[in-house]
Amino acid sequence: MDAKQAFRELKQGRIAPVYVIFGTESYLMNEFVERLQESLVQPEHRDMGIVRFDTAETPVDQIVDEAETLPFLVPSKLILVRDSVLFASGKESSRVEHRPERLQAYMAQPLESTVLVFMVPHEKLDERKKLVKSVKSGDGTVSFSPLHADELQQWLLKRATGQGRSMGAPVAEELLRRVGTDMHALAAETDKLCLHAGAGGAVTLDAVKSLVPMATEQNVFKLTEELAALRTEAAITLYYDLLKQREEPIKLLALLVRQFRNMLYVKELSSQGYSPQQMASQIGLHPYAVKITGEQARKFSQRRLATLLSELADLDYAMKSGRVDKSLGLELFLLKTGSRGAS
Template sequence: MDAKQAFRSIKQGNLLPVYVCYGTEAYIMNEFVERLLEQLVQPEHREMAVVRFDSAETTIDTIIEEAEMLPFLVPSKIILVRDSVLFAAGKESTRVEHRPESLLAYMGQPSDTSVLIFMVPHEKLDERKKLVKTAKTKEFVISFSPLQSEELLQWLLKRASSQGRSMDGKTAEELLRRVGTDMHALAAETDKLCLHAGLSGSVTLEAVRSLVPMATEQNVFKLTEELAALRTAEAIALYYDLLKQREEPIKLMALLVRQFRNMLYVKELGSQGYSPQQMASQLGLHPYAVKITGEQARKFSQERLASLLSELADLDYAMKTGRVEKTLGLELFLLKTGSQGAS
């Protein structure tokens, strides 16, 4: 089951006794748990009705014992378990000894008065484990993967609309470019812009540009765009702005290296017929980051990207050994790269 189906299911009142939530999109996973809480627990009962565990610190027998115990002064309870041991592909170091057969037995006959939720902050589950196979057979497993580019834009528009404000696609796109794909940060900035817009107001492009600071990584995206377009003056001005924000040249160079490397990977994977979604999974990037990286990569040849990475490696060595002053060294690289362009 994916996140959309899971949200739809709880909205219709179809609740499961056990959920295994996994994936890298923590914001949506937490939102799903919040919806479950709203369905099952009155706000004034939360302290009594919600119990939290970590499988790295508590045995599964203790967790199941809690799940089977009748709730006290509330009709039902939710048991939240942070897990990187029982269902995850990698093993987190833990001194706790678990008996998976206890959980297998519980999944066969779960309590009527408890909802047991495992939150697994990993991209994949360990498909070799019987626990995972059983949970999948019973349709207890929900995947929380990053939203695609268009889904993320629609989510921003919907968030503004839910607060009685309007926002157009171009404005949402600019917000994404400035903040990045972290949904917690996007939610906070959207809420701030909605407050600024006022009741029934519109979130404008001008408001985004004046009120939302550009995240460092997003500035590096912008820097590579300016270099590719031979806008050297703009690239240098952006670099100076980052220095004024006390960003370290070595950190900025590392981000440039990562971006040029990702551009090279996207170009190579694209030539092999990979889809954007497959690229995102292969490179560990958000789909929106793959989209922007792909747009930038089209402006560079593979040979040029490989050459730039080689130059940055030499510059890194020179800066760290003191042969080149780091602030000046990166500025000279930007000047040279901007003058030569992407060809």
């Protein structure tokens, strides 16, 4: 099942005895575990009612032994297992021997007073393994993939509403542009803005611009936007601001290379009929980043992007070999690129 369905069932009190939760969105995965803890174990019982393991250090026999042991002094027990061995394609440590068949037997007849959760920080489970096929035949697998752009925006609006504040869509969009797609960082910045707004207040665009600093990678997004729009002066001003923040020119160059390369990938995949979600999976980007990158890519021709990548490769070599001053070299590249435009 997907994350939405898992949260919905949890809210309705339907809890499976065994879960295998996986995906790359760690914030939602952690939130699901927190909700499980709140549902199953009282705060004063957490020392006795929650047990943690890692399959890189603990054999599955020991984990199953714990699962088969009745809770002591508490009505129910939650076992949390971090795993990159049993359900994913991670390599087993030679120090730990696992017997997956023992776990498979337990999953067929789990203890009612225990909820066993395997947390797998991988995009996919290893479908070749019998254990994975067995667990997927039930209702215990939950996928936590990155939210789509509109879902991420709605999540921000809902988080503000939950704290008794209001937030408009343009404000959420600006927050995403400044912070990026890391849900941990977005949650922290949203909570800060809600605190600033006060009870019953509204989070404003001015508050976001004055209180939320632009992350380096988001500044590089902005830099490429200014170049595409032929706003050379704005691009240079932004570059100077980054230097004042002690950002290393070689690091900025590497981020520019990555962004122009992603733009080229998106442009090529789009011409082949790929959907934004397919592109996100293919390139390894968040869907929101694909959306922004696609908007920028439309302003550049494929030939221009390829030329820029070649020029950046030459500049990288010149900067690292000392043939050109790092700060000046990147500034000259920005000046030249801004004056020539995106075509």
